[in-house]
Amino acid sequence: MKPTLSRLLIAAAKADPKVMVLTGDHGFSLFADFRRECPKQFLNCGIAEQNMIGVAAGLAREGFRPIAYALAAFMPCRTVEQIKLDVCYPNLPVVLLGDGAGLVYSYLGPSHHACEDIALVRSLPNLTVYSPADGNGLTKCFNAALSASGPTYIRMGKSDLGNLPLTESIGQDGGSAPPVLLVATGSMSHIAHKVAFALRNARIVNVNSLKPLTAPIVEMARGASLVATIEEHSLIGGLGSAVAELLTGEYGMPLHLRFGIPDAFRHEAGTWDYQIRACGLDPESIVKRIGEMSHG
Amino acid sequence: MNPKDIRRHILRMALAGNSTHLGSSMSVVEILLALDGFMIPGDSLILSKGHAAMAQYAIRYAKGELSDEDLDTYLSDGSKLLGSVETGAALGHGLSVGVGRALGKQRPVTCEHLKAFTSQIPCPDGKIGCLVAHIETRYATCGTRLSAWLSPGETAPKILAPPREYSRRIFVVVGDGELNEGACWEAVMTAAQCRLGNLYVLVDANGYQALGATQDVVDMSPLRDKFEVFGWAAQDVHAGNDVASIAKGIGRLKGMNPDRPKALICRTVKGSGISFMANDNNWHYNRLTPELYEAALRELDFERAGDL
Numbered sequence: 001m002k003p004t005l006s007r008l009l010i011a012a013a014k015a016d017p018k019v020m021v022l023t024g025d026h027g028f029s030l031f032a033d034f035r036r037e038c039p040k041q042f043l044n045c046g047i048a049e050q051n052m053i054g055v056a057a058g059l060a061r062e063g064f065r066p067i068a069y070a071l072a073a074f075m076p077c078r079t080v081e082q083i084k085l086d087v088c089y090p091n092l093p094v095v096l097l098g099d100g101a102g103l104v105y106s107y108l109g110p111s112h113h114a115c116e117d118i119a120l121v122r123s124l125p126n127l128t129v130y131s132p133a134d135g136n137g138l139t140k141c142f143n144a145a146l147s148a149s150g151p152t153y154i155r156m157g158k159s160d161l162g163n164l165p166l167t168e169s170i171g172q173d174g175g176s177a178p179p180v181l182l183v184a185t186g187s188m189s190h191i192a193h194k195v196a197f198a199l200r201n202a203r204i205v206n207v208n209s210l211k212p213l214t215a216p217i218v219e220m221a222r223g224a225s226l227v228a229t230i231e232e233h234s235l236i237g238g239l240g241s242a243v244a245e246l247l248t249g250e251y252g253m254p255l256h257l258r259f260g261i262p263d264a265f266r267h268e269a270g271t272w273d274y275q276i277r278a279c280g281l282d283p284e285s286i287v288k289r290i291g292e293m294s295h296g
Numbered sequence: 297m298n299p300k301d302i303r304r305h306i307l308r309m310a311l312a313g314n315s316t317h318l319g320s321s322m323s324v325v326e327i328l329l330a331l332d333g334f335m336i337p338g339d340s341l342i343l344s345k346g347h348a349a350m351a352q353y354a355i356r357y358a359k360g361e362l363s364d365e366d367l368d369t370y371l372s373d374g375s376k377l378l379g380s381v382e383t384g385a386a387l388g389h390g391l392s393v394g395v396g397r398a399l400g401k402q403r404p405v406t407c408e409h410l411k412a413f414t415s416q417i418p419c420p421d422g423k424i425g426c427l428v429a430h431i432e433t434r435y436a437t438c439g440t441r442l443s444a445w446l447s448p449g450e451t452a453p454k455i456l457a458p459p460r461e462y463s464r465r466i467f468v469v470v471g472d473g474e475l476n477e478g479a480c481w482e483a484v485m486t487a488a489q490c491r492l493g494n495l496y497v498l499v500d501a502n503g504y505q506a507l508g509a510t511q512d513v514v515d516m517s518p519l520r521d522k523f524e525v526f527g528w529a530a531q532d533v534h535a536g537n538d539v540a541s542i543a544k545g546i547g548r549l550k551g552m553n554p555d556r557p558k559a560l561i562c563r564t565v566k567g568s569g570i571s572f573m574a575n576d577n578n579w580h581y582n583r584l585t586p587e588l589y590e591a592a593l594r595e596l597d598f599e600r601a602g603d604l
Contacts, residue, residue, distance in 0.1 A: 043399075046489075051392045051482035058396020058466075061340075064403075066396075082479075085386055086393055 001159040004135035005097075006033050008142050009067065013038040019146075020059055024049045024070040026099070049074050053082035053096075060092035065146060072098030072114030072155055073105070076121050087151045088126045094152075095145045101131075101157040102187060102232030103266065103275040110265045114155075119237025121153050122211055128152040129211035131239075133189040134164045137208050155210075157186040157232055158272060164206060165193050171201035179203045180290060181224035181254075183217060185210060185239050188230040188259075191276075194283035195230070199290065213242050218250055227256045228290055232281065235260040257293055259286055297332070297358045299325050299539065300596045303569045305354035305367060311589045313371030315379060319567040319579035321350040323502040323537070324469060327562055328355055330542035331467050331498070338464035340397055344390020345471035345500060346380035353377055388477025391497065394468035395483045398495035398557070401464040463494040470497060473505025476514045481526070487557040488527030495557040496549065497523075501536065502566035504577045523559040536562030537569070570595055 010033060013019045021034060022043045035042050045052040049070050056066035068075070075098055076083055087094045098117055105112035121129055130141035130152060138156065145152035172179055180202045184192035189206040196202035203224065205215050221227050227247070229240040240258030247253045261279045268278070276282055280289070302325050310318050324343075328351055331341060343352050353370070356362045362377075369375050382390060474480065487495050499519060503510055510516055523530040529552040535541040542562060549558040566580070567573030570592045584592070 043490075045486060046482075048482035048486065050479045051395070051486055054389055054392020054479070054483065055396035055399065055486065058393040058398070059400045060396075061393070062397055062400025062403075064400055081386060082389065082392070086389055 013041045022068045057086035067095040069097040072101040091150045096153040101155045106272045107269045115234045131155045131185040161190045169203040178225040184230040198287045230259040309370040317347045321348045323564040324500045342390040342468045349381045387474040388479040391483035397466040398492040465494040472501040491555040492557045493554040502564045529556040530559040533562045536564035
């Protein structure tokens with residue numbers, strides 16, 4: 001996703017002189033090309049994320065289209081009040097890019113882990129929340145955000161998982177049993193595809209838009225044997241909670257299993273794969289638990 | 297606009313809405329009046345000490361932007377006038393937003409903005425075009441009319457870049473207690489780094505915050521030195537409740553280094569203008585009774601009679 005992001009930013013800045021990219025001293029290689037090609041539209045605000053959000057808001061008030069970039073571990077967490085009052089309350093067209101979502105920075109500990117960002121932003125009025133799974137998804141989300149009249153937070157996770165397969169269902173050729181509905185977002189959409197192939201009878205929904213949650217999940221859940229939500233985010237307050245909010249209050253919904261990061265800090269270093277497995281988010285663990293619950 | 301009338305309007309709202317923050321609203325009156333007299337189209341104001349909302353509403357009422365009904369229904373159910381403006385009384389936000397606005401105002405503007413801005417600036421030979429001569433443009437040489445800046449056949453606004461000293465300005469009013477917030481100082485540093493000479497910060501330094509005197513909570517003095525050390529041009533105004541003194545202070549700042557953001561530390565009195573409120577921090581939270589309201593009005597009227 002990173003090379004895609006660099007290209008998107010440069011194209012946007014060249015097309016519109018009102019686009020401004022702000023960073024909290026992050027993005028050494030990400031912004032290398034941008035700084036060379038559009039230097040006047042780049043502002044490194046330094047290690048001061050709260051101020052960066054206010055500056056973005058002020059620029060938006062003056063008719064600019066600011067794009068503020070930081071690690072998802074710092075923005076929103078460190079900057080929630082600024083996002084709430086400076087950006088969301090006046091409904092300003094600010095694009096907030098949170099990078100390294102989830103456990104991408106797998107060696108650096110909780111300071112660099114973003115397992116709470118969706119929970120924090122979902123409850124802010126006026127804020128659109130996107131979570132693309134690959135370069136194509138990022139392009140769609142980024143362009144939507146840039147043309148929106150209000151603010152958007154885009155959560156970007158592990159960047160090198162390649163393009164998401166386009167498969168939406170497996171084993172669904174006429175007359176089959178109700179499938180498992182896998183609802184996933186970001187990196188976990190890639191995992192969901194592996195899970196679907198192992199289950200051999202599944203439908204996959206890749207959620208790009210977390211808020212508003214536009215995917216027709218209730219309709220698809222009606223025909224499913226079980227709904228499983230999968231996210232690289234705390235079990236509390238993220239995609240699973242958003243889907244649960246939808247399914248509650250609807251008659252005839254199947255069992256809903258939530259897969260995500262347990263409510264605990266990760267105290268160990270390791271590869272991303274190691275961290276994901278430790279949280280039970282690897283395909284094998286997910287398939288196993290679904291199997292256990294399906295035979296109930 | 298008369299400071300006493302503004303205070304009358306504040307008292308009226310405070311009684312109608314049974315509201316707090318009278319002390320804070322009274323101390324900032326002259327700062328807001330001085331700014332109102334100084335700002336021109338294209339300039340903007342942020343009242344970052346948002347809990348002094350009544351002062352801003354009072355001035356808007358005096359200008360005819362708010363009605364009698366607006367004042368008399370202040371804070372009642374469904375009232376659109378809230379007890380705090382801008383980012384609410386969260387404090388510490390206005391400086392950062394001001395930095396963003398100052399940056400934006402230094403960047404290219406559209407012809408519309410430039411027209412509004414330059415029409416207010418007197419040129420030695422009386423023509424608008426002479427200012428235009430100083431401004432970079434992609435288009436032909438300056439003319440005596442602004443329409444000369446558009447190429448023949450073009451009607452869409454074009455982007456022009458004013459020199460720094462002609463940038464539109466942003467004025468941010470903060471409280472001294474508010475400067476406890478670290479986010480303010482992030483903004484102060486960035487403002488100096490970005491050479492935002494069109495950013496003016498006026499500090500309503502009334503010496504108090506919610507739970508006591510600033511020197512007893514977090515002593516921020518000397519404020520002027522703090523701004524100067526961070527690379528700003530700063531001035532003190534010792535009579536912070538005198539419009540003329542503040543106006544002179546802003547004028548002094550205007551003449552200072554165009555690359556430095558500007559701070560005016562105004563020594564004000566919390567609860568200024570009403571003898572039983574002045575320097576009494578209970579009036580951060582105290583509410584008016586009808587009796588106190590009448591007593592305050594009598595004081596303002598008595599002073600008016602004494603002026604004759």
